[in-house]
Amino acid sequence: MVTSGRRTVRDLRRGNRAMLLRALYFGGPASRNELSAATGLSPATVSTMTGDLLAENVVVEAGQVDSDGGRPRMLLKVNPAFGYAVGVDVGETQVRVELFDLEMKERARAHYAVRSAKHDPELVARHIVAGVDAVIAESEVPADQVLGVGVGVPGIVEPGPDALVRAKTFGWEAVPLGALLRAGATLPELPIHVDNGAKTMGQAELWFGSGKGTRDAIIVLMGSGVGGTIVTDGAIYRGAGRAAGEVGHLKIVAGGRICRCGARGCLEAYLGAEAILDRAGVVADSAEEEAALARLLAEGSPVVGETVELLGVGLSSLVHLFNPERIVIGGWAGLLLGGRLLAEIRAATAANTHALPFQPDSVVLGRLGPDAVALGAATLVIEPVFGGAALRGSVPTTA
Amino acid sequence: MVTSGRRTVRDLRRGNRAMLLRALYFGGPASRNELSAATGLSPATVSTMTGDLLAENVVVEAGQVDSDGGRPRMLLKVNPAFGYAVGVDVGETQVRVELFDLEMKERARAHYAVRSAKHDPELVARHIVAGVDAVIAESEVPADQVLGVGVGVPGIVEPGPDALVRAKTFGWEAVPLGALLRAGATLPELPIHVDNGAKTMGQAELWFGSGKGTRDAIIVLMGSGVGGTIVTDGAIYRGAGRAAGEVGHLKIVAGGRICRCGARGCLEAYLGAEAILDRAGVVADSAEEEAALARLLAEGSPVVGETVELLGVGLSSLVHLFNPERIVIGGWAGLLLGGRLLAEIRAATAANTHALPFQPDSVVLGRLGPDAVALGAATLVIEPVFGGAALRGSVPTTA
DNA sequence: CTGACTTTATTCGAGGCTTAGATTATGGTC
DNA sequence: GACCATAATCTAAGCCTCGAATAAAGTCAG
Known part of the structure; x- marks a missing residue:
């Protein structure tokens, strides 16, 4: 498969915009000026771009900070309420479903005990679907603001829309969890990301923890x-x-x-x-x-x-x-x-x-403690907002 | 250190140009049309870009191929004589210095036996310097067309201009091979790349061999x-x-x-x-x-x-x-x-x-056989021509 | 209270880039 | 020789980022 490496001016914008968003997301609230320094973009570009982002409601103002003898800086941050993500942890003893805002503050949760050693795939899928509905209802978030569902499972996950899961500990040979979820979903248009639980947890540590x-x-x-x-x-x-x-x-x-x-x-x-x-x-x-x-x-x-x-x-x-x-x-x-x-x-x-x-x-x-699988799973949903795996490359390492 | 991820229109061009060059280099001679398909760039862009490359003599025409009932395609290829690279293999028993053209055809070589178990750093450096001079002279290549020298050594190489080499087998604790070469060089302005020999050989297999x-x-x-x-x-x-x-x-x-x-x-x-x-x-x-x-x-x-x-x-x-x-x-x-x-x-x-x-x-x-260390070392010199480590990313995988 | 000064943010023209579509080049075929 | 097919180039248009100038919003001394 040839992934065209072609780049056009639009890609350029997408990339710079994603970088700016990442700087804002991981670098806390920041003024346009600081963003310019952090990203290397000119103040002019930052200004127009943040203008767009504010208009799209992706970014919101976050107070201002006065300086000694100059116009005070207006701080910006990613709008935590721009969208929400559901993270699911399919564990040995329970299925945990949690809903987060963009700042990864937990807004609602639902847990379902699973009888040890009995992990019927369809039952697990039903728990997940029920959990997603439950947390959306409980949090009172408009359904169309939920950006997707991330699921962390044991074992390895084959790429593809079916998300075939092989998990020896569960006796799962090739369970098409993605397909099961889509089939049972109340909100069928919700993007679903399934990944290994260790990876979701790893991403949580990478984004918010020791990494x-x-x-x-x-x-x-x-x-x-x-x-x-x-x-x-x-x-x-x-x-x-x-x-x-x-x-x-x-x-x-x-x-x-x-x-x-x-x-x-x-x-x-x-x-x-x-x-x-x-x-x-x-x-x-x-x-x-x-x-x-x-x-x-x-x-x-x-x-x-x-x-x-x-x-x-x-x-x-x-x-x-x-x-x-x-x-x-x-x-x-x-x-x-x-x-x-x-x-x-x-x-x-x-x-x-x-x-x-x-x-x-x-x-x-x-x-982050051992409960970060669901949090990490939710980051799978957020990741595309910040430029997807194109995140690879230029993370403005502020620390 | 913050590596600014900022991209400007010039970077865009650089990237696309490098991609086009790679397609041409690894995809053999190709017509502008084929390049357009391979890179995803529009024919117009390929046309202007190849125009520049031809003018710069980086690319040359490579015959034409007639098609049934249309204008025949003009084939292009990277100009093998655009520049030359010297590859050096610092081995256990000998120092091998070879000069390649851009197509990696060997143009000259020089070998120096090293008495086993005696790898005096300064002696090795003198051999390398002498070898570089010898192959340039022998091949009759204008010195200013030599793009640089790549050196493959055992052990690990610390980044930096000094290129500190630690090689237990040679008893090298922290030999600043890069500095030694620069100090002794007849052509002091020649870029020098020092890397682990296994890596240079690996890159040779990656570019031209089983990888x-x-x-x-x-x-x-x-x-x-x-x-x-x-x-x-x-x-x-x-x-x-x-x-x-x-x-x-x-x-x-x-x-x-x-x-x-x-x-x-x-x-x-x-x-x-x-x-x-x-x-x-x-x-x-x-x-x-x-x-x-x-x-x-x-x-x-x-x-x-x-x-x-x-x-x-x-x-x-x-x-x-x-x-x-x-x-x-x-x-x-x-x-x-x-x-x-x-x-x-x-x-x-x-x-x-x-x-x-x-x-x-x-x-x-x-x-590639065991003699590819020098070849791979020479690729270190060539790499920047094709966009450097930014090669990471979009290699148009034609195979 | 006013005017000078500082710092932040926006606006605007300029210079680049790729593209789609039109145009020119080059050959075969009937 | 008219017509068709394919390749390459030209042109106008739409985006993008940048530097420089401009506007905005304060502080502070007197």
């Missing part, structure tokens, strides 16, 4: 299993089949433990909460995993030290391959482990990294 | 050690510190064999020719390595099967992280191994890859 401002980062998410998000040039890297970033199946021990994917020696076979507990000989069902892991940490089990060591090995591989500016450790298990042992994790990583320069303090903890 | 036409690929180079090149969005991915792609230090056995980098369990500690021979208990100095490895293969040593298995594990990690369109195995050891055992390597990779779809035949052998 903010970086262009080359890796976000490792340790929960029951292990997932990840790879950020290159300021945007999520997805590879040829949109399945890149499966950090959990990076091999760390050739011929090692069998992973639930079937292969041997995967990171996930050692470092997911499930695997850690298994290695420690602890039996815990998924609802008790967190408490059990916390206990293991408190006890100072030797398995913990081993875990840190292995995590260091895995992170070192990532450092050598990606040479990232930052590595973010998130997910509930990751936060639990890293909360106590960040220094040790950094040391273990450094101990395995000699072939290139490595800053131990580039390994940090996630800031 | 041609791909946007997401990984090129693994197995020689005495193991290096690699990661291609994302059609260009080499370099990460935050330009050191990404150190495939050789991907860990495959936590706590495993000690690598020459000092860490344990690196791919290179198992799969470089040196490591393979060591594991088989064969003693061979670097000049004999190739013959020794070939013998090992012919004998069907059990170490060989193990090697294939471990390579499969490593490639599987890469597949899970990058989800590439293609994996190219190159380097002399890689070609030796892959020449006989490609099917087994593919099978071993597939056996470790269950978490996402994987096409075994996406693993292929390099096409």
